[in-house]
Amino acid sequence: MRLSSRPWRLILLATTAGLAAGCGRFGAPDPASEQGESILTLWRGFFITALFVGALVWGLLIFVLLRWRRRGGAVDGADDGELPSQNAYNIPLEIFYTAAPVVVVAVLFAVSWVTERDVNALTDDPAVRVEVVGFQWSWQFRYTDDDVVITGEPGEPPELVLPVDQTSQLALVSTDVAHSFWVPDFLSKRDLIPGVDNEIDITPTETGTYQGRCAEYCGLDHWRMYYSVRVVTQDEYDAWLADQQAAATPEDGA
Numbered sequence: 001m002r003l004s005s006r007p008w009r010l011i012l013l014a015t016t017a018g019l020a021a022g023c024g025r026f027g028a029p030d031p032a033s034e035q036g037e038s039i040l041t042l043w044r045g046f047f048i049t050a051l052f053v054g055a056l057v058w059g060l061l062i063f064v065l066l067r068w069r070r071r072g073g074a075v076d077g078a079d080d081g082e083l084p085s086q087n088a089y090n091i092p093l094e095i096f097y098t099a100a101p102v103v104v105v106a107v108l109f110a111v112s113w114v115t116e117r118d119v120n121a122l123t124d125d126p127a128v129r130v131e132v133v134g135f136q137w138s139w140q141f142r143y144t145d146d147d148v149v150i151t152g153e154p155g156e157p158p159e160l161v162l163p164v165d166q167t168s169q170l171a172l173v174s175t176d177v178a179h180s181f182w183v184p185d186f187l188s189k190r191d192l193i194p195g196v197d198n199e200i201d202i203t204p205t206e207t208g209t210y211q212g213r214c215a216e217y218c219g220l221d222h223w224r225m226y227y228s229v230r231v232v233t234q235d236e237y238d239a240w241l242a243d244q245q246a247a248a249t250p251e252d253g254a
Contacts, residue, residue: 029185032210032231034203035119036187042115046108053104119188122201126169128162134172134179134192134214137221144171148244157227163237164207172198180216183229189215204231 026047031037068084133140138152141160152158162168172181174192181200182189190200214225232240 028187031187032185032204032206032208033187034205035201036185037205038115038118039187042111045111049104049108120200122169122199123167126201127166128168129171130160130162130168131171131173132160132181132192133175134181134218134225135175136177136219137224139225139227143241143244146241146245148241148248150244152227154221154224160212160227160229161237161240162202162204162229162231163234164204164231166234167201167203170200170202172200177218178216179214179218179225181212182215183210183212185210191216204229207231207233 026043028040028043031040129144131142131144133142137154138156139158140152141150141158143149150158150160170181172190172192174194176194178194179192180189181192186202188200190198192198208231210229210231212227212229214222216222218225
């Protein structure tokens with residue numbers, strides 16, 4: 001009996017797609033922060049584990065289908081039409097397929113806990129401290145150590161400027177309802193909840209401008225709550241900070 005080539009084409013296509021995904025970021029954007037790198041590493045680990053488990057299950061199914069397929073009244077691979085073992089149980093095998101998932105889940109839980117600990121860790125001496133205030137329907141960025149405030153308006157998004165390769169600590173504050181600070185290229189988001197102290201550290205690794213938005217539905221104009229994050233060199237950041245401070249200082253005699 002000649003096997004149809006269609007199933008084998010599908011298997012080959014699925015295998016090729018899996019290998020191609022394994023060479024990249026599995027659909028995640030290129031992380032632009034140290035915390036994002038940790039999250040991407042975790043995501044890759046989960047994806048590779050899923051590919052391995054899927055390949056194992058499909059491999060066992062294909063082996064059984066091919067090894068014990070029936071040919072002209074006889075089971076291929078068995079003498080005189082003898083069927084494979086019909087025992088209702090196999091103790092060693094049952095122990096294995098009970099223990100193996102427990103081990104896999106335990107390992108994934110452990111690496112998730114380590115990643116969460118690293119991403120949530122707060123430094124005692126950040127290079128920049130910013131209070132991120134979310135309100136309906138925009139954002140305000142207060143550089144608490146430098147007396148600089150950037151306030152957005154609905155439809156006029158503010159810009160958060162951060163130095164590259166330096167740790168910035170963001171204190172997340174909401175003045176009304178729950179919001180969420182989300183920059184997709186940082187691969188993480190954090191909620192702003194009224195009455196709850198929430199802080200995150202961000203260490204950008206690449207200069208550039210990144211789009212951010214509120215990822216928590218906060219009302220009818222939720223879609224208007226977006227902003228940008230511009231990551232610059234330390235010299236550019238110092239110059240920008242000096243310009244902002246000069247613009248906020250009244251001129252003599254004013």
